[in-house]
Amino acid sequence: MNRRSFLAAATTTAAVSLAPARVLGANNRLRLGIIGAGSRGQEDMRAALALPDVEFVAVADVYSRHRDEAHALAPGAQLYDDPRKLLDRHDIDGVIVASPLFLHSRHFLDTIASGKDLYCEKTMTWSIPEAITCRQAAAASKQVIQIGLQHESEGTHADAQQWVRQGLPGKITMVEAWMSRNSPHGQGQWLRPIPADCDPQHVGWDLFLNDRPQEAFNGHRFINWRLFWEFSGGNVTENMVHQIAWIITVLGLKEPLAATMAGGVFSEKDGRQVPDTIAVTLEFPDLTVLWQSTFSNSRYGLGERFLGSDGTIEHISGSTNMVTGKSESSLNFYPEKINSPNGALRSGSAKGVDHMQNWFDCMRSRKQQTNAPVETGYLSAVAAHMANLAYRQQRRITWEEAKSIQPGY
Numbered sequence: 001m002n003r004r005s006f007l008a009a010a011t012t013t014a015a016v017s018l019a020p021a022r023v024l025g026a027n028n029r030l031r032l033g034i035i036g037a038g039s040r041g042q043e044d045m046r047a048a049l050a051l052p053d054v055e056f057v058a059v060a061d062v063y064s065r066h067r068d069e070a071h072a073l074a075p076g077a078q079l080y081d082d083p084r085k086l087l088d089r090h091d092i093d094g095v096i097v098a099s100p101l102f103l104h105s106r107h108f109l110d111t112i113a114s115g116k117d118l119y120c121e122k123t124m125t126w127s128i129p130e131a132i133t134c135r136q137a138a139a140a141s142k143q144v145i146q147i148g149l150q151h152e153s154e155g156t157h158a159d160a161q162q163w164v165r166q167g168l169p170g171k172i173t174m175v176e177a178w179m180s181r182n183s184p185h186g187q188g189q190w191l192r193p194i195p196a197d198c199d200p201q202h203v204g205w206d207l208f209l210n211d212r213p214q215e216a217f218n219g220h221r222f223i224n225w226r227l228f229w230e231f232s233g234g235n236v237t238e239n240m241v242h243q244i245a246w247i248i249t250v251l252g253l254k255e256p257l258a259a260t261m262a263g264g265v266f267s268e269k270d271g272r273q274v275p276d277t278i279a280v281t282l283e284f285p286d287l288t289v290l291w292q293s294t295f296s297n298s299r300y301g302l303g304e305r306f307l308g309s310d311g312t313i314e315h316i317s318g319s320t321n322m323v324t325g326k327s328e329s330s331l332n333f334y335p336e337k338i339n340s341p342n343g344a345l346r347s348g349s350a351k352g353v354d355h356m357q358n359w360f361d362c363m364r365s366r367k368q369q370t371n372a373p374v375e376t377g378y379l380s381a382v383a384a385h386m387a388n389l390a391y392r393q394q395r396r397i398t399w400e401e402a403k404s405i406q407p408g409y
């Protein structure tokens with residue numbers, strides 16, 4: 001090989017190994033795409049567009065109504081029905097995935113295989129085997145990946161983590177966590193109306209079903225995918241995942257040793273499969289984590305209590321103050337006088353960072369350790385899916401058993 005052909009080959013190799021990631025322009029302006037521009041996807045678009053030096057150049061959604069709504073937010077974006085057309089482009093830096101849960105792993109893997117950075121909404125995947133596959137693929141890639149677990153970027157998280165690292169609460173053997181909501185009588189939590197144009201002319205139904213068994217078009221299943229196991233993981237993947245990610249990263253936990261989950265469809269009797277009333281137990285070494293949830297009482301909002309021998313860390317959000325009736329949020333530390341006689345009450349004061357901005361900062365600096373990296377997405381997905389497996393099999397399930405179970409529909 002002469003020098004000229006060697007240089008040409010080297011240039012080609014370099015181009016291939018870099019391709020198709022775009023080299024950021026001098027002004028560091030990020031060019032984004034989004035897969036799944038529904039309710040959350042449009043919130044993510046607004047959050048991104050509120051930050052400097054970003055633009056959406058592409059939107060992929062199987063529903064024309066949502067493509068049009070996204071276009072109103074980003075008039076310069078090219079619209080696609082099929083995400084593969086978006087991923088084939090070589091001029092996109094990062095992709096937000098906000099499709100229904102059962103499609104996350106498909107869109108996660110395709111996005112990083114196309115050389116683009118990724119912001120993947122929680123829960124990272126629909127099952128444990130998918131979480132393992134995505135984690136392996138991410139470890140082998142150079143992409144900057146943020147999972148949409150935005151509470152990982154909050155100041156309360158930084159404070160709680162620091163208090164635990166300082167040993168302030170002593171030995172924590174139990175964490176209590178809860179999440180409660182209510183809705184008017186006769187109006188089911190999560191139930192969305194079906195728009196008049198939600199029909200096979202406006203929805204790419206086969207693209208939506210992806211690898212699921214063929215079935216006739218069903219607008220209710222398309223819009224209300226959250227209610228069905230085939231597409232969703234119910235409230236543990238919608239809400240517990242945020243709190244269990246918080247608990248896992250504050251305490252530095254790994255996969256649970258075992259899980260149980262009781263409950264059922266007690267209040268929202270509208271044909272849904274996923275339970276509205278839930279009590280989860282997650283076993284970790286020397287630690288039990290409890291999470292309970294209801295959709296028919298909102299008084300206590302959402303929160304976590306870390307019960308330690310030397311004190312309690314309490315994080316609450318959206319609970320109703322008994323005196324004022326107003327919604328309250330706080331992070332506090334309450335010492336246990338018995339083991340911490342001089343301990344003082346503390347309140348969280350750290351400032352959080354914008355979760356989307358954190359992804360953008362990491363994309364620009366090529367730092368792979370985002371605030372909610374794939375490892376946090378993986379561990380929180382594993383815990384959520386272990387709980388669901390225990391519920392669906394009506395038994396205690398261990399991590400050793402759970403790691404290879406792909407749930408049925």
Ligand SMILES: NC(=O)c1ccc[n+]([C@@H]2O[C@H](COP(=O)([O-])OP(=O)(O)OC[C@H]3O[C@@H](n4cnc5c(N)ncnc54)[C@H](O)[C@@H]3O)[C@@H](O)[C@H]2O)c1
Nearest residue numbers: 036037038039040061062063066098099101121148207208
């Ligand atoms: N981080 C958070 O706090 C938060 C909050 C709400 C929702 N979420 C997550 O966001 C995700 C989306 O939830 P949502 O309420 O926006 O759902 P949604 O149904 O409103 O939106 C999903 C969108 O994906 C589109 N879609 C379906 N199949 C597609 C495909 N194959 N290719 C491209 N687009 C496709 C749908 O047309 C729809 O526009 C869920 O995983 C949910 O858990 C996260």
